[in-house]
Amino acid sequence: MFVRWSRYFLPTRKDAPAEASPRLRLMLRAGLIRRLEPGLYGFLPLGCRALEKIERIVREEMTELGALEIRLPRLRPAARGNGLASKDLHLTDGKGRRFGLGSSHASAAISLIGGDVNSWRDLPLLFCCEGSGYRDTVGSWALEFPLYEAFGFFADQGSREETHRYMLRAYSRVLARCGLGFRTAEVPNEASEDGSSLAVVVFEEKGDEEIAWCTSCGYAASRCLADVGSPGPPPGTEKALELVETPGVRTVEGLVEFLGVSPAQVVKTFLYVGKRGTVGVLVRGDHELEEEKLRRALGDRSLRRVDDPDEAQAIAGAPFGFLGPVGLSVPIWADKAVRDIPAAVVGGNREGYHYVGAKAGRDFRVEGFLDLRRVREGDPCGRCGAPLRIRKGIRVAELLRIGAAGLTFSDRDGRVKPVLAGQYSLELHRLLEAVVEKHHDDFGIVxxxxxxxxxxxxxVLRPDVPEQIRVAERMASALGASGLDVLLDDRDRSPGEKFHDAKLIGAPVMLVVGHRALKRGEIEAERRWDGARASFPAEPTEVLHGVWGLLRAERG
Structure with missing residues (x-):
């Protein structure tokens, strides 16, 4: 079978909205998607064909793992523990019942099997489900997106970890079949048992996920979570604490110039308010505080930075620019690097003054030294000490260990135990996006x-010439019968426009049926990814053999 372009809906464009990312613009230009509203996109026929092929690969790999396919509703009750956040979409039906759309179907999967899993004999179980997710977050171009999830239920930790490894291998095969390499990285995820999950990230310069990656030991994590090693102490020796006047000097840069110290000798003080009250937080002057690390370390997602000058004045008795730990009446937490400063410059908690020669533990109490700083390119890896690199990428999948919402079973001895669960999500639109980002050139998708x-x-260069159409249809029928998907461009367009569109939509092989080649009894061919050209006798068997030869050639 083959498709005639003249009867197919494939609207290509020369331009796309400038505000869209480069890969999104290419997907718009090539007729894969269209924007309906900000954050809402629909997939056109060409985009659906690409998605269907990705879905087929995922389904094959899930079947290989023994996952059983289920269907779950997109709506779920907006009750506590149903995997819905306040930022998710909520609605109320005619009976006053509240429902919501979330980024996962995990709660629905747990409810689906909850009444039928009672014994160790029922476990383990692995299900897979195709559906849609909803996410209203900054940086997500699609509020609603196609999703392929799997859910595992286990009697013990060993079984869950084994499936975790098998699922990662399956995702590895999916990405390899899509022409992608990847790295796994620890990323924050509040739905996980331990607050983090394992993400599958495709490194790309224009990606929107920042990953800290150690090229030595292979450790990788989201930039907001990455373990950072000690940078070592700044130069200097211990000194006595001294309060010095610093009129109008409120910044690290100003202190460096006024006192003749390095930024690494300055300590910045921040105030945060959370459910347990107010805390002070310290980082070195040449470092940045990572709030995600702070919230995780203190176990308080409600922590907010004090930004109001009056509030800061009421807590510390000093304005911003002069806050410091000496004499501060709230618990203080510090980044590990602060401990190594022999003589620090800190705010004097008095306008126009700073302390010099301050030493943590001697001049002010610290509740604990934690990894609180934002990682930078070249910082030492917290695992092996080698320099870390900051890479951008596209997160396409995620694996996490989740609770089973009170689901229990009886073990061999009749003891009641909690069911352990795993959630494995692959975002198909992100995978498609990564493919387009990785495989394109100046002309279009490859x-x-x-x-x-x-x-x-x-x-077909002259579709009004019966011989050209007749030859093209014979070739298309033969190629389609061999299992290839063929698009016959029989539009009344110029050859240049046809070549342009063929490269834009990225078909691996283009065949050209024209007067000159047919006069020689040939059909011309061009391979998309390297521009290799060939000519074949205009006979179905010869063209079939030649095209398959072009497709099977190793891709560089």
């Missing part, structure tokens, strides 16, 4: 063969 919406485009 699809990997296995997920190309069409393997072959046949450009």
């Amino acid at each position: 699809w990997p063969v296995e997920i190309a919406p069409f393997h072959v485009v046949i450009a």
Whole structure:
């Protein structure tokens, strides 16, 4: 079977909205998607073909793992523990019942099996589910997105960890078949038992996920979580504490110039208010505080920075720029690097004054020294000490250990135990986005063969000439019968426009049926990813053999 372009809806564009990301603009130009409203996108026929091929690969890998397919509703009750956050979409039905749309179907999967899993004989279980997720977060171009999830239920930790490894291998095979490499990285996730999950990230310069990666030991984590090693103490020796006048000097840069110290000798003081009250937080002057690390370390997601000058004045008795730990009446937590400063410059908690020669533990009490700073390029890895790199990427999948919302079973000895669960999510739109970002050039998309919406485009230069159409249809039928997806470009357009569109939509092979080649009894071919050209006798068997040869060639 083949598709005629003249009867297919494939609207290509020369331009796309400037505010869209480069890969999104390419997806718009190539006729994969269209924006309906900000954050709402629909997939056009070409985009659906690409998604369907990715879905087929995922389904094959899930079947190989023994996952059983289920169907779950997109709506779930907006009750506590149903995986819905305040930022998710909520609605009320005619009976006053509240429902919501969230980024996962985990709570629905747990409810689905909850009444039927009672014994160790029922476990383990692995299900998979195709559906849609909803996420209203900064940086997400799609509020609603196609999602393929799997859910595992286990009697013991060993079984869960084994499935975790198997699922990661399956995702590795999915990405390899889509022409992508990846790294795994620890990322924050409040739905997980320990507050973090394992993300599958495709490194790309234009990605929106920042990952700290150690090229030595392979450790990788979201930039907001990455373990950072000690940078070592700044130069200097211990001194006596001394209060000095610093009129109008409120910044680290100003202190460096006024006192002749390095930024590493200055300590910045921040105030945070949370559910347990107010705390002071210290970091070195040349470092930045990472709030995600602070919230996780103190176990308080409600922590907010004090930004109001009057509030800061009431707590510390000093304005911003002069806050310091000496004499501060609230608990103080500090980044590990602060401990190593022999003689620090800190705020004097008095306008126009700073202390010099301050030493943590001697001049002010610290509740604990934690890893609280934001990682930078070249910082030492917290695992091995080698320099860390900051890479950008696209998060395409996530694996996390979750609670089973009170689900229990009886073990072999009749003891009641909690069911352990795992959630595995693959965002199909992100995977498609990563493929487009990885596989494109100045002319358009360069699809990997296995997920190309069409393997072959046949450009008929003069569709008004019966012989050209007749030859093209014979070739298209033969190629389609061999299992290839073929798009026959029989539009009344110029050859230049046909070549342009064929490269834009990225079919791995383009065949050209024109007067000159047919006069020689040939059809011309061009391979998309390297521009290799060939000519084949205009006979179905010869063209079939030649096209398959082009497709099977190793891709660089």
